[in-house]
Amino acid sequence: MGNTDYDLVIIGAGPAGLAAALYAARARLSVLVLEKAAPGGQILVTDWIENYPGFPEGISGPDLMTHMLAQVNRFDVGIETGEVVSMALTDTVKRIDLSDRTITAKTVIVATGASPSKLGVPGENKYLGRGVSTCATCDAPFFRDSVVVAVGGGDTAVQESIFLTRFVKKVYLVHRRDQLRAVKVLQERAKENDKLEILWDSTVTEIKGGTEGVDAVTVKNVKTGETSDIPAEGCFIWVGTVPNTGFAVGHMEMDEQGFIITDENRRTNIPGVYAAGDVRNTPLRQVVTAVADGAIAANDAMHFIESM
Amino acid sequence: MAEGIQEVSDATFDAEVIQSDMPVLVDFWAPWCGPCKAIGPILETISKDFEGRLKIVKCNVDDNPSTPSNYGIRAIPTLILFKNGEKVEQIVGMVEKSKLEQTIKNNL
Numbered sequence: 001m002g003n004t005d006y007d008l009v010i011i012g013a014g015p016a017g018l019a020a021a022l023y024a025a026r027a028r029l030s031v032l033v034l035e036k037a038a039p040g041g042q043i044l045v046t047d048w049i050e051n052y053p054g055f056p057e058g059i060s061g062p063d064l065m066t067h068m069l070a071q072v073n074r075f076d077v078g079i080e081t082g083e084v085v086s087m088a089l090t091d092t093v094k095r096i097d098l099s100d101r102t103i104t105a106k107t108v109i110v111a112t113g114a115s116p117s118k119l120g121v122p123g124e125n126k127y128l129g130r131g132v133s134t135c136a137t138c139d140a141p142f143f144r145d146s147v148v149v150a151v152g153g154g155d156t157a158v159q160e161s162i163f164l165t166r167f168v169k170k171v172y173l174v175h176r177r178d179q180l181r182a183v184k185v186l187q188e189r190a191k192e193n194d195k196l197e198i199l200w201d202s203t204v205t206e207i208k209g210g211t212e213g214v215d216a217v218t219v220k221n222v223k224t225g226e227t228s229d230i231p232a233e234g235c236f237i238w239v240g241t242v243p244n245t246g247f248a249v250g251h252m253e254m255d256e257q258g259f260i261i262t263d264e265n266r267r268t269n270i271p272g273v274y275a276a277g278d279v280r281n282t283p284l285r286q287v288v289t290a291v292a293d294g295a296i297a298a299n300d301a302m303h304f305i306e307s308m
Numbered sequence: 309m310a311e312g313i314q315e316v317s318d319a320t321f322d323a324e325v326i327q328s329d330m331p332v333l334v335d336f337w338a339p340w341c342g343p344c345k346a347i348g349p350i351l352e353t354i355s356k357d358f359e360g361r362l363k364i365v366k367c368n369v370d371d372n373p374s375t376p377s378n379y380g381i382r383a384i385p386t387l388i389l390f391k392n393g394e395k396v397e398q399i400v401g402m403v404e405k406s407k408l409e410q411t412i413k414n415n416l
Contacts, residue, residue, distance in 0.1 A: 036404045038346030044402075045342060062342035081350065081405050099406055129383040129400030138341045141370075142382040213380055234382070 004093055006032045008301050009105040011096075012244075013079055014041025015287045016277025017111035018068045019294030020301075025075035027302045032103065033072075034096075036083040040065040041113045042241075042278070043287060045135040046156075047163045052287045061137075064287070084247045089270050092308070106308065107272045107301040110248060110260060111294060114241035114278040114285070119151065123207030123214075124237070131214025131234050132207060136160040139234075140167040148234035149174055149217040151204050157238035158182035158190050164236065165195035172230055173198045174219055207235050243279050255281045266297035272304050313348075313355060316365045318372040326393040328363060331416060335366040336376050336386045343402045344385040350405045354412070361416055389415055 008024050010017045013035035024031045033039075043049065043061035050058030059067075072079070082098040089095075089108060096103045116134040118124055124132055133139040140163065148168050150161040153175035159182070161173045173190070178200050180187050190196055199219060205227065206218040216229040243258045252268040252275070253261045259282070260275035262268055268275055276293035278285045316324045316334070325332045335351055337344035355364045369376045369384060379388060379395065389397040389412065396415050399408065 036406070037402045038343075038348075038350060040342065040346050043342075044346055060342075062345060065342070081353070083404055083406050129386055129398070130380050131382055133383050135341075135343065135383070135401070138343060138385070139383045141338070141340070211380075213382055 004104040004106050006030045006103065006105045007305055008032075008107045008109065008298070009034065009094070009096055009103055010109045010111055011084060012041070012111035012113055012277070012279070013039035014111060014113045014277060014290065015043060015065075015068060016113070016279075016290035016294040016297075017041075017109070018072050019291035020109050020111060020276055020298040021072050021077045021079075021294075022075065023295045023298035024301065025072070025077045027298070029298075029302060029305065031077050032105070033077060033079040034082045034084065034098070034103075035079060036081070039069055039079060042115075045137055047137040047160065049287060087248070087251055089251055089273050092272075094272065106305050107274070109266075109274040109276055109294070109297045109301065110245075110252075110268075110279055111276045111290075111297075112244040112247075112279050114243050116237065117240045117242050119204055119237055119239060121204055121206055123209060124235075127207055127209050127214045127235075130212075131209060133234065133236050134238065136163045136236060139236075140164050143168050143234045145169050146233040147172070147231060148236060149204065149219070149230055149232045150236040150238065151175075152238035152240075153177060153180045153182065154238065154240065155182045155186060158186040160236065160238060161196055162186070162189055162193055165193055168195070168234075171196045172217075172219075172232070174202045174204055174217075175200060176203050176222060177201065204235065241278065241285070245279060264296075265300040266293055267300060272301070274301060313351060314365050316367050316372075316375075318374045321367070321372075321375045324365060325390050328390070328393075330361070330363045331396075331412075332363045332365060332390045333412065334388045334390065335364065336369050336381055336384050336388070337366055338368060338370045338384055340370075341384050347385050347387075347402065350403075350408065353405070354408060357409075358412060358416075362412060391415060 007029035046061030208216040274297035276297040277290035
């Protein structure tokens with residue numbers, strides 16, 4: 001077997017990637033973590049995480065990430081900025097090409113996470129950053145005492161809508177069904193919140209605005225077909241996620257939406273290649289499941305290398 | 309945030325950005341914003357790589373409400389590249405280092 005630069009290269013420095021790095025480094029594998037933007041992933045835009053055990057009062061997403069990074073940095077792990085341009089993964093020596101260099105490794109964990117889905121309606125791209133947002137913790141203060149529309153019905157949509165009510169005058173949460181998908185505790189908080197009104201059986205069909213940014217959101221009731229414009233300065237969109245797997249298409253098996261298919265050891269169909277966290281075809285996408293995936297994948301990578 | 313990156317205010321924005329002979333990349337940020345902190349190290353690296361060709365400054369939107377409002381900013385992080393006092397590029401949200409470098413190169 002040929003020598004490689006690293007035992008393990010982890011692509012993505014969110015919770016899954018950092019947990020994998022921690023486990024691999026403690027197993028004394030040589031590890032490189034590649035991150036195309038900045039370590040953190042989606043939890044950087046999460047205002048409060050109260051379902052990650054060990055923090056009785058909950059913890060902010062950025063604080064949790066700071067802790068995770070500090071913990072990984074106690075061990076010998078390289079975290080570098082780099083974006084994968086191409087890969088050759090099927091041989092024993094895996095090759096990963098970045099824009100400025102090539103890296104080789106015995107094993108690879110894909111932990112690139114997922115990004116917010118778009119609605120795909122007129123005005124959405126045009127007004128991004130000028131009223132359209134997917135990050136309440138970043139942008140809520142720009143909408144003090146305004147009316148905003150939020151879209152979605154899952155945990156993120158409900159939790160972040162509640163967060164928005166600390167700043168705005170009113171949040172209309174537009175949801176296409178007649179009940180929320182979010183966890184019960186969040187549903188209860190949403191119902192108790194006077195500033196939050198849920199528009200059931202409804203979808204957003206257009207985001208309108210002018211030179212100042214968004215000024216109205218068109219909402220359609222899917223049962224009656226009736227549409228109306230809600231005067232609003234903001235439109236926050238939380239309608240699920242799409243996997244960040246564009247770079248990996250054709251390299252490993254994915255489901256119809258592009259999430260990577262793995263077995264119980266987080267192995268993809270390519271020997272020595274794993275997927276962990278939100279990027280994986282998984283029934284639950286949480287910090288706690290992402291870090292578990294990272295640990296399982298790193299553990300199997302260790303055995304894989306030992307058996308080479 | 310990023311060390312070595314100068315802070316500009318509503319009061320100094322004109323002198324430091326608009327009147328600058330060199331292109332200026334302005335990072336609109338706030339302490340409450342996670343992705344803003346995360347983007348810091350990328351800007352520091354770029355600041356070194358483009359030394360002498362590009363000036364990078366940051367503007368705290370919490371302390372300086374007028375400047376972001378003048379540019380219609382309602383999301384952070386927002387990066388705006390100014391050339392001869394004119395806005396030539398605007399990037400909203402987290403950005404990959406490679407994409408940011410390319411945007412800068414296209415405008416220098």
